[in-house]
Amino acid sequence: MSLRLGLPAAAVLLAADQASKWWILEDLRLPELRNVPLLELGPLGLDLTMVWNRGVTFGLLSGDGPLNHLILALLSAAIAVFLLRWMARAETPLVAVAVGAVVGGAIGNIIDRLRFGAVVDFVDVHLTLASGVWHWYVFNVADAGIVCGVGALLADALFRRPSGLKEAP
DSSP: OHHHHHHHHHHHHHHHHHHHHHIIIIISOHHHHOEEEEEEETTEEEEEEEEEEOSSGGGTTOOOOTTHHHHHHHHHHHHHHHHHHHHHTOSSHHHHHHHHHHHHHHHHHHHHHHHHSSEEEEEEEEEEETTEEEEOOOBOHHHHHHHHHHHHHHHHHHHOOOTTOOOOO
């Protein structure tokens, strides 16, 4: 049952991620434009900004070595295999879908590493304060799926009542 929920979640996220990256690279041609302002809601802003992320989360472990992207892709693939095993044993639908989101995001970024040697990041959220403009790390749809999936897993771990326990009268 858990694979029937988790695998479609992974597939939908992977398809959305790859479609958004195709649009960014091929249709919008963001690498040529570099930055496209999209939305300003008071101090909160959203831009499309092209970044080639050669590292992992927040650019950690980045490098231009010839094997760097391959090593990171293999590491991500190993994690995805572990997560697929977890998904197959998920105890709740929420856990199955959340792990599916993480798997779909991980595979989306693996595809980028193998195709381009880096991950295509393009969503730039920023906040304008009196002291200046604060930017969050530029991310993509896969990253958003991974973060939301991990957030759902954390919420499940913190708030789900263990099965078999009875409430106090």
